[in-house]
Amino acid sequence: MNNFTIAILVRNKYGVLNRVTSMFRRRQFNITSLNVSETETDAYSRITVVSAGDQRNKEQLMDQLYKLPDVVSIKELDEISSISREVLLIKVENNADIRRDVLDAAVAFGAETVDYTKESIVFQLTSKRQKIDEFIELLMDYNVIEICRTGVCTLERGSVNLRQAVKL
Secondary structure (H helix, E strand, O other), X not given: OEEEEEEEEEEOOOOHHHHXXXXXXXXXXXXXXXXXXXXXXXXXXXXXXXXXXOHHHHHHHHHHHHOOOOEEXXXXXXXXXXXXXXXXXXXXXXXXXXXXXXXXXXXXXOOEEEEEOOOEEEEEEEXXXXXXXXXXXXXXXXXXXXXXXXXXXXXXXXXXXXXXXXXX
C-alpha cells in the first residue's frame, strides 16, 4: 500500500471532523497523520490527512468524502507539487554523560532548544516527516522522556490553492 496525503476543505461546524474521520474508518484506512485548523477565514477548516491504501480504494474514499454535505473541496497532494512540514517537541533527560551528544545531534538536525532545566532538555524541530523520524530514532539511544508532534501541514506550491478544487 502507498501513503497518500489528502487536503479537505470543510465548513467549520460541529461534528464535521468526526464525519470525515469516520469515512476513513469505514473504508478501513489507518490515519497516520491528522492536522485540522481554521483557514484564512473562520468559515472553513482545513483537514490534512496522511493515510495508506491502494489507488482504487483511495478513489472510492474521495468519492464518498465528496458526498458529505460539509465538504467543500478535496485535493490529493504529492511531494513534488507541494510543501509539507511537521513540528516535533521532544523532551530528553539532561544528563552530564550524554548532554554533549544530545546537543550535537540537535544542532546537526537544526533543532532548537526551547526549554533547558537540570532534569531535561526540550527540542523543537520543524521539518519533513522523514527528518523528524530520523531525529527521534537517533535520540531514542538516550533517555527520551516525552514526544509530541503535530500532523503534517501541506500546501501546494505556487498560486494553486484548495479552494480551486471546489466540489461540483
